Amino acid sequence: MKAKKKNRFLTFCFSCMPGAGEMYMGFLKTGLSLMSIFLLSVFGLSYFRFEEFAVVIGVTMWFYSFFHANHLASLTDEEFAEVKDGYLFADGELSGQVAWASKYQKVIAGLLIAAGIIMLWNTATDMARSFLPEYVWRIMYTVGDYVPRIAVAFLIIVVGVKLIMGRKAQLLQQENNENYEETFAQIPIVVQPEDAKESVKSEVTEGDAKEEA
Numbered sequence: 237m238k239a240k241k242k243n244r245f246l247t248f249c250f251s252c253m254p255g256a257g258e259m260y261m262g263f264l265k266t267g268l269s270l271m272s273i274f275l276l277s278v279f280g281l282s283y284f285r286f287e288e289f290a291v292v293i294g295v296t297m298w299f300y301s302f303f304h305a306n307h308l309a310s311l312t313d314e315e316f317a318e319v320k321d322g323y324l325f326a327d328g329e330l331s332g333q334v335a336w337a338s339k340y341q342k343v344i345a346g347l348l349i350a351a352g353i354i355m356l357w358n359t360a361t362d363m364a365r366s367f368l369p370e371y372v373w374r375i376m377y378t379v380g381d382y383v384p385r386i387a388v389a390f391l392i393i394v395v396g397v398k399l400i401m402g403r404k405a406q407l408l409q410q411e412n413n414e415n416y417e418e419t420f421a422q423i424p425i426v427v428q429p430e431d432a433k434e435s436v437k438s439e440v441t442e443g444d445a446k447e448e449a
Contacts, residue, residue, distance in 0.1 A: 241316055247309045254298050257305025262321070269324040270301045284354050285381055286388065354384055 240262055251257030255271025258264075274297040281290035308319060361376045368376075 241309060241311075241313070244309055247305060251302050251305035254301035257301065258308070261305070261308060263308070263319070265321045265323045270297060270304075273297055273324070274301070284351065284358075284384060286385070289388070350384075350387075354380070 242261055247257055247260060250260040253271070254274040255267035255269070258267035258270060260267075274294060277293035277297060278290050281287070281293070308316065311319070357376075357380045361373065361380050364376060365373045
């Protein structure tokens with residue numbers, strides 16, 4: 237489907253749903269990415285009782301998609317024609333998506349395993365409510381409610397620390413490179429005049445001639 241500018245009013249209406257405005261203009265891959273992230277964040281995180289994260293990510297994605305779609309609609313025809321359609325986390329080719337999944341294979345596997353465990357625990361908690369004592373069920377519900385939150389909070393802290401440490405390492409490497417360049421720039425470079433070069437060449441030639449004699 238070829239992307240093209242369409243009715244501004246309809247574009248505005250569709251942009252109220254994340255990804256729909258991009259799809260309406262023909263950017264199907266971009267729209268699908270935005271809509272998938274929005275729906276997964278709202279419904280998926282809410283299902284796992286991460287309502288706070290669902291609200292933050294959902295609101296952020298809504299505003300991003302809304303202004304992105306209306307920005308595309310406001311471009312000139314030349315600028316609009318240069319916009320490329322693609323998925324947010326990989327290029328449009330299947331190889332790009334496979335490469336992206338392979339790069340983050342462990343992360344994706346860990347998230348899937350954690351999601352499966354949480355789903356099983358929540359399902360078991362709902363099933364046990366009918367035949368377990370009330371206090372046992374409340375303990376199970378509390379564990380299923382707070383343990384994932386603590387794990388996610390800990391993961392956020394770890395990611396933040398790693399980002400800070402990575403930034404410090406990058407700045408230190410950049411500083412070392414600058415110091416190396418400054419030190420190297422202070423080393424004098426001796427350039428021999430043309431007369432000196434000719435003198436050296438003549439001495440070498442005379443020396444070779446004497447050796448041959």
